Amino acid sequence: MALRFTFTRILPTLLLFAALIAGAISVDYLLHILGLAWIGRYCGFVGTALILISFIYSMRKRKWITSGSMKGLLKSHETLGWFGALVVLVHGGIHFYALIPWLALSAMLVVVASGLTGRFLLEDAQIRIKDQAEEMRKAGHSATDIDRELIGQSLLVDTMKQWRKVHMPLTMIFLALSLLHITATVLFWRW
Amino acid sequence: MRRTYISFILALGIGAVAILLFPYRALTPGILRTGHEAQKSDCFSCHTLFAGAPASKCGTCHKPGDIGLRTVKGGPLPKASPRTQLIHRVAAMECDRCHSEHGSRLGAAATSRFPHELLPVEVGAGCAACHSGKKPADALHTTVSAECSRCHSTKSWKPATYDHDKLFRFDRNHPPRCADCHRPGTSLKEYTCTGCHEHSLDRIERKHRKEGIMNFENCRKCHPSGNEHDTIKEGKQRGNREHEDD
Structure with missing residues (x-):
């Protein structure tokens, strides 16, 4: 049972993170052997754009915009x-000089890990609620009873609420460090 | 929500303080090259806001006329480089076009390929001005009197290229090996096809006389490749007529 849980639920999440790292290393290596390592510098713009666009979901969640399905x-x-994280990793490469960009990159990886954890928790909670509803149905409970029992999908709400208390501050730390890095680049770049 | 904003402000504040206190450690994209230790504590000794590292800042220490000849302190270089001096004298470009003073632990800072297009035409056309000591003393180069640019380009020195097809097309039996057809010590304008057993003088003479061709000194005039059926017929009847001389 535990093994099945590990393989069907935990492993895909771990593989997604591993694929991010492996993908970034592969792309970086490819760019180097093709003599196109200079592209990495400009990947910073692309990665940042992708991450910023992903925040449309956050805006929709806070009702700053009203169009678009939440799902x-x-x-x-x-x-x-x-x-976006993959492209930013290619941009960063395997360099460890400046503290601020390095911390921003690390924060980004922590946020991605946190995000994948949230994804796992959401799916897990949804499956548990579905299983609970199925059990109640088999036990002969009416649909009204089931709905009343699972009203607000409290398990799901509680889980995500706790998770957000971690994910949001981590994201803010990442954004703050990225802002410092981008500002410094803009100030020192030859335009 | 409050926790979220506090996290942002705290991270921003701590990061900003770190930059102000330790700017080099916080922001450098790579270790500064030897000789630039004094610049570690003052980024703006080389950088101008929104303008990168302009040549005027480099020129504060590296006098353009001294590059390649003297050190930044004014003393003579142990080994002066007239070529370096020429490049910096004639090529109008920003220093960071080729030089990156923020090196890399993983290897030398990437100085890009020298942009030959920035040299004045009269300087750029003559490779010898900078590369005079580079001509190999091998059999090929000692017989070539043409300029280097005939075979070498400024895009990449190697591989050398020469459009030999307009003279003779190489193939499996005639690979691009200079010595097969051009005798060592002779000009590359001269060639011979009788160097291999397939084209012995007797055989060539016999085959051509059979066709009524008497003048067969300049093989490639009619044979642009090793394919015996790929011959150029010059509109003249073949028979007992001789080919016209070149």
Whole structure:
């Protein structure tokens, strides 16, 4: 049972993170052997754009915008966040000089890990609620009873609420460090 | 929500303080090259806001006329480089076009390929001005009197290229090996096809006389490749007529 849980639920999440790192290393290596390592510098712009676009979901969640389905925007937030992180990793490369960009990159990886954890928790909570509803149905409970029991999907809400208390501050730290890095680049770049 | 904003402000504040107190450690994109230690504590000794590192800042220490000849302190270089001096004298470009003073632990800072297009035409056309000591003393180069640019480009020195197809097309039996057809010590304008057993003088003479061709000194005039059926017929009847001389 535990093994099945590990393989069907935990492993995909771990593999997504591993794929991010492996993908970034592969792309970086490819760029170097093709003599196109200079592209990495400009990947910073692309990665930042992808991550910023992924925040449309956050704006929709806070009702700053009202169009777009939550489910669809959440999916795009996950996808754009993952790809944006990959592009930023290629931009950073395997360099460890300046403290601020290095901390920003580390914060980004922590946020991605946190995001993948949230994704896992959301799916897990949804599955548990579905299983609970199924059990109640088999036990002969009416639909009204089931709804009343699972009203507000309290398990899901509580889980995500706790998770957000971690994910949001981490994201803010990442954004603050990125802002410092981008500002410094803008100030010192030859335009 | 409050926790979220506090996190942002705290991270921003701590980061900003770190930059103000330790700017080099906080922001450098790479270790500064030897000789630039004094610049570690003052980024603006080389950088101008929104303008990168302009040549005027480099010129504060590196006098353009002294590059390649003297040190920044004014003393003579142990080994002067007239070529370096020429490049910096004639090529109008920003220093960071080729030089990156923020090196890399992983290897030398990438100085890009020298942009030959920035040299004045009369200087750029003559490779010898900078590369005079580079001509190899091998059989090929000692017989070539043409300029280097005939075979070498400024895009990449190697591989050398020469459009030999307009003279003779190489193939499996005629690979691009200079010595097969051009005798060592002779000009590359001279060639011979009788160097291999397939084209012995007797055989060539016999085959051509059979066709009524008497003048067969300049093989490539009619044979642009090793394919015996790929011959150029000059509109003249073949028979007992001789080919016209070149």
